[in-house]
Amino acid sequence: MVRVRIGRKLARALGLGRKTxxxxxEASVAAxxxxxxxxxxxxxxxxxxRARNSLKLSLAATFTDAAGNVARQTRKGTLxxxxxxxx
Numbered sequence: 001m002v003r004v005r006i007g008r009k010l011a012r013a014l015g016l017g018r019k020t021x022x023x024x025x026e027a028s029v030a031a032x033x034x035x036x037x038x039x040x041x042x043x044x045x046x047x048x049x050r051a052r053n054s055l056k057l058s059l060a061a062t063f064t065d066a067a068g069n070v071a072r073q074t075r076k077g078t079l080x081x082x083x084x085x086x087x
Contacts, residue, residue, distance in 0.1 A: 001026045002037055002061045006045075010056065014048040022057070031065075054080045 004023040011020045023039035041049070049055065057079050063071045 002039065002059060004039060005058045005060065006055055007058070014044075014051075016044050016048065019044065022055075049079075049081055052081070054078050 002025050003021060005020045006014075006016075006022055008018065008020055011018065021042070022045035023041050025037040025039035027035055027037055029035045045055070055078070057077050059075045059077060061073045061075075063073070065071075
């Protein structure tokens with residue numbers, strides 16, 4: 001499972017209150033394989049992106065193998081709003 005969060009200070013500045021979870025995704029993957037997860041941003045996060053060009057995020061991934069062992073990884077990144085489409 002992957003959870004995408006923003007900092008409390010940023011959440012407050014965006015008017016999200018104490019809600020810092022902005023997206024999550026889950027998938028099963030065979031051992032030794034890779035996969036791409038796509039998470040849908042929460043409605044309040046999409047609304048916040050309209051007013052900003054980017055959001056600083058923290059991605060936390062939890063991996064569980066068949067034996068029940070749990071591993072966690074955390075990465076920080078920036079989500080940038082795509083450029084406007086021209087007609």
